[in-house]
Amino acid sequence: MQVLGVVGSGATTLCERLASRLDGRVATIESLPSGEADENPPDAVDGAYGLTPGENWVGTGSNRPLDELLDEMASEYDYALVSGFPETTLPTVALGGADADNIVAEAETFGDLDLDELAHEIDGFEPHVTLGSLVEQVKRDPRADYAGAIATFTGRVRAKDGEDDPRTTSLEFEKYDGVAESKMATISEELEDRDGVERVLMHHRVGVIEDGEDIVFVVVLAGHREEAFRTVEDGINRLKDEVPIFKKETTVEDQFWRHER
Template sequence: MHAVVICGPGADRLAGRLADALAGRVGVVRQVAEDGGKPSGASRTSSESADDGTAAGTVHTDTADTTYRLGAESWEATGPDPSLRDAIERLAPDHDHALAVGFPEADLPKVVIGDAEPPGEVIARVADPDGPTADLVAAIEETEPFETLESLVAEVKRAPDADRSGAIATFTGRVRARDDPDDDRTQYLEFEKYEAVAATRMRAIEDELATRDGVFEVRLHHRTGVIPDGEDIVFVVVLAGHREEAFRTVADGIDRLKDEVPIFKKEVTESETFWVHERE
């Protein structure tokens, strides 16, 4: 799934037009006022799922108790406020695109309307929210996919050989705050990679591992940018006939990713900052 922020005057209007222009299922996450009205910069979040621009579900939070209301073509939930990342992650397993309306501080690629200078990566800047969308669609399609463990598992379950599979094995690597109780706490890790080389190498590893007997699908994904302690970094997912080949292939997948893919890690602790490869 490709996930981007749309921010600036007319962001909601542009998001609606992009939802019509993008192929596949499109989810929209909006920042709404406390009274459920138009965006006002308040912290409450709503999300909608659209296929060909048609609303298929909404989420809004009002109380501390969680309630789901299910209809034939829509659903609602009330409960503790989700973060933007929570909402995007909920869309990832079965959507092709997610558009976050507002949220200029979010750590996602951004389409900016007007002259604002939000932090992070700006993939496109437009003067008119009612202007052409073709270039914006192309820019969104070129962003790095937003993946979660759940979205990768959902993807392999849709594989042609899924009915022959009796096992899905996964590995999740996360940011460890400290090795020992007395260590300085790691505040975050920052990852950089040679984009084309890293992506090509990961796809090659996936293809090679998937040729093993009894292995049907392999997916590798490594996040880049700043990742705070406690968050997930890397995923390996294997669809296989039986657990033995699934477990073995997961272990080989993460070992080969770490050994063969050009990804560089900066560690920021409470007392220092350093590139990990310079100390190895």
């Protein structure tokens, strides 16, 4: 799922106009100034949903941070347009001089922007990918009818190797744009040439990732469990050995680049 943030006066309108130029399912998230939804769920209920006979729905809830909401949406939507959240790492359009942590475009008003060009640029941003979104993707694959197994691998930030080790607080990953993706695509295609392997998906996050968070996913759609398990193991091993991604580790005591991953 591709995600774009917008801040400043006219952010909501820009999201609405940009949505019509995106090819896929689009969701919007708006920061409410009051910090509360228009309607709170009933007491003792954490989420409340309404569904019409035509399958349109509305919902309200509590205790749902932005990152968690994006994770849940990633399996269902191709794009998310997020307005009013300046203090995130999302690529963000700033209107009217508004400030944000990761500004990729600025304009006085949304009318000063080329929306077709902006829609094209969104597809080049780092996607918001979860294990669930990759699993849903292989389930929708045309070859899914021939598959009886889905095997997955998730790599995460380990806080400690041993009891006496200083705690790792985060890892930061960097990659050459396009090079890592091309290599992962090649590995996936070669693994898909195996008998019984229908689809292989890989994704490695970049940027700063906190301890306990997910780093990398490998998902294999296969005819049977044997080839699924074998291929998911080979996939992560080849990714670690062959894909040029660089890692900086931050502990409570130090910060350093690691050559092995």
